[in-house]
Amino acid sequence: MARPRIDDAEERLLAAGLQLFARLGTERVNSNAIAKRARLGVGTFYAHFSDKYALLRALQLRTLAAIRAARVQALADAGPDPMDRVRASIAAVARFAEAHPEAYRVTFGRERTAAAAHGPIVSESSRPTAAALRELQARGLLAADLDVELAARAYLSMEVGMLLWWLEDKTRAQRAGLVETLSRLHPAAAAGPPVGG
Amino acid sequence: MARPRIDDAEERLLAAGLQLFARLGTERVNSNAIAKRARLGVGTFYAHFSDKYALLRALQLRTLAAIRAARVQALADAGPDPMDRVRASIAAVARFAEAHPEAYRVTFGRERTAAAAHGPIVSESSRPTAAALRELQARGLLAADLDVELAARAYLSMEVGMLLWWLEDKTRAQRAGLVETLSRLHPAAAAGPPVGG
Amino acid sequence: MARPRIDDAEERLLAAGLQLFARLGTERVNSNAIAKRARLGVGTFYAHFSDKYALLRALQLRTLAAIRAARVQALADAGPDPMDRVRASIAAVARFAEAHPEAYRVTFGRERTAAAAHGPIVSESSRPTAAALRELQARGLLAADLDVELAARAYLSMEVGMLLWWLEDKTRAQRAGLVETLSRLHPAAAAGPPVGG
Amino acid sequence: MARPRIDDAEERLLAAGLQLFARLGTERVNSNAIAKRARLGVGTFYAHFSDKYALLRALQLRTLAAIRAARVQALADAGPDPMDRVRASIAAVARFAEAHPEAYRVTFGRERTAAAAHGPIVSESSRPTAAALRELQARGLLAADLDVELAARAYLSMEVGMLLWWLEDKTRAQRAGLVETLSRLHPAAAAGPPVGG
DNA sequence: AATGAATGAGATTTCATTCAT
DNA sequence: TATGAATGAAATCTCATTCAT
DSSP, X not given: OOOOOHHHHHHHHHHHHHHHHHHHOGGGOOHHHHHHHTTSOHHHHHHHOSSHHHXXXXXXHXXXXXXXXXXXXXXXXXXXXXXXXXXXXXXXHHHHHHHOHHHHHHHHSGGGGTTGGGXXXXXXXXXXXXXXXXXXXXXXXXXXXXXXXXXXXXXXXXXXXXXXXXXXXXXXXXXXXXXXXXXXXXXXXXXXXXXXX | OOSOOOTTHHHXXXXXXXXXHHHHOGGGOOHHHHHHHTTOOHHXXXXXXXXXXXXHHHHHHHHHHHHHHHHHHHHHHSOSOHHHHHHHHHHHHHHHHHHOHHHHHHHHSGGGGTTGGGSOOOOXXXXXXXXXXXXXXXXXXXXXXXXXHHHHHHHHHHHHHHHHHHHHOGGGOOHHHHHXXXXXXXXXXXXXXXXXX | OOOOOTTOHHHHHHHHHHHHHHHHOGGGOOHHHHHHHTTSOHHHHHHHOSSHHHHHHHHHHHHHHHHHHHHHHHHHHSOSOHHHHHHHHHHHXXXXXXXXXXXXXXXXXXXXXXXGGGSOOOXXXXXXXXXXXXXXHHTXXXXXXXXXXXXXXXXXXXXXXXXXXXXXXXXXXXXXXXXXXXXXXXXXXXXXXXXTO | OOSOOOTTHHXXXXXXXXXXXXXXXXXXXXXXXXXXXXXXXXXHHHHHOSSHHHHHHHHHHHHHHHHHHXXXXXXXXXXXXXXXXXXXXXXXXXXXXXXXXXXXXXXXXGGGGTTGGGSOOOOOOSHHHHHHHHHHHHTTOSOTTSOHHHHHHHHHHHHHHHHHHHHHOGGGSOHHHHHHHHHHHSHHHHTOSSTTO
């Protein structure tokens, strides 16, 4: 076998792992299979990752970073209207999920907690969402008594749940409808301004 | 009949499985361990369940039935006001989760999809919630253009996500605050009546 | 073979065992399955047979006895011509095999040696055949230097091999052709009279 | 390459399997025992054979090939006389059986059908024998109405039966006597030429 | 005598990991 | 660095056998 360049090897292992994890689930996949699919020896696998969970985690961290970047970019491009911003962020993530369904599933689906026994679970932070909500409250655009921490977490659960359900079978909904529904249920829209606001 | 039929072996296996699944996760638990904890032989395990996933599924079905019953009971006891009903339903589930944290986690958490390779995933139906929302629409109490199917699913994802997060560390929130936040974000409250409603 | 009395537990176990052994082979069958098929409890199985091999042996002994009886009867009915007698004996066994294929297979086929680890293998004696050959030699009808012991065993191997092969797929040959070929190769015909005899 | 590839693990597994199968029978032997006797880990066993039946089959195929080769060689060395050729072929197999009793037993004895549930049974073809008989018929040296297919199969059953019986206890007969008896009962000799032949 | 739930030793099989090359 | 044959601990599952009823 040709000697792959180090970085190349790691990339190939990540790609092979992503395919296999998405298709079969973490449990049904083993390091030998990942190495084989990457056309590398098992030994090479262990030279790059301590075990399959380490590879999974690497995949998840990458995906999380990519999603974070997509949200940031979308917000940078969006106008000042709060609901426009909410919508832009959701749309960005939905586009990401559609473009990288395996990565999204492996990061947020069945595999999300697969590495639990091998280290902390990788997950999206609810902080940015909470911060945005807090700002709306400060501006009087959101009910002041809403617990923004809880609301942010709740929203994220909802977003993830819906995108995962959609990816299982894309005919279940249109991306636009999904984004619309999620926007409407977003705390910024939902737990709207105080009475009369 | 045969040997003093260890008073309901099946019940003991279910109880042992629940403890172990909740504590260690499906992957770290094996049939031997479950049988041992139930103080039964391995063979007895296999006489009752085809494998650990069958036991897990039985546990999940039970929990789902119990939650359904709790919601039904709560609604039967609640008044006619829509938001009262929403709140009653949420509160009932939160109480169930608090009273049976292992069962709730094993049904909706990490273990939810553990049996995926062994049969369909057991999950709560979004139909009752969707039906309730549809009724509110019919009565003009909910924006007519909301996609109630999507909204119902989205709400359920949120509820589950929050309760799971809460159970991980109950000091993170008060049950009342949780119920309050979930109620506020429930489609019935959130995607409220059209302007002026 | 003897008519099993349907209500006798032992008979029912034998019948069930015969069906299962013939269909699945000794290895794939267990005492629980036999008892179940006989519509009896496992305990009842053990009250009658020490294990599945004991049942198998009983089946084989029965079959052997029935075949012996069929040969004796056929010879009693046959005329004095040596080749007529050979043919009659072969035909009798072929008829038995056709009428009781499971019993024949279970006695001489795959299952023949299945109980080897649990006691001596049950097999047909070559003595009667050897004795008949010896008599032919005494009458000068068979080459005097033929080793009748070996020849008798050899013949029996051949007969069993052919009948088993035939039972696997009865379209492979006609019973008459089979009997004819076996008769021609029988030592009494084959290793015929001394030169010029 | 990898770790000092234990000089042909596969060869050692085959040898170990042969010893154990011959001594104890397929049922009493397990993959652990074979690996242990070959001084290899169990995993190595499974890296080479899918299960003990695959190893058994490999052993049987080898033996069959060796016997075929021995017959071919013996016939190449033999003169043109039909009975000399028959005798030469039988003698070659008898010598093989004597030299490799375990292989012969494992191929034709109890173990012959042990792998039946795991694939087709390996067995010696009766074609060459049938072809040889047909040729004798063509040359008028064998009764024209003998069914050569049946006769060939019948002969092979006989040969195998006798060699197996002999190997069980070699004092039962001399190799020469065995070969002599088998030759005399071989269809080529037995169902000889029509009257006057 | 008949029952059949319970048992647990043992067989089968997988797979993370090592290490000589 | 890369390799991949070898490893063996551990999980899964079967089934002959027991024995209280």
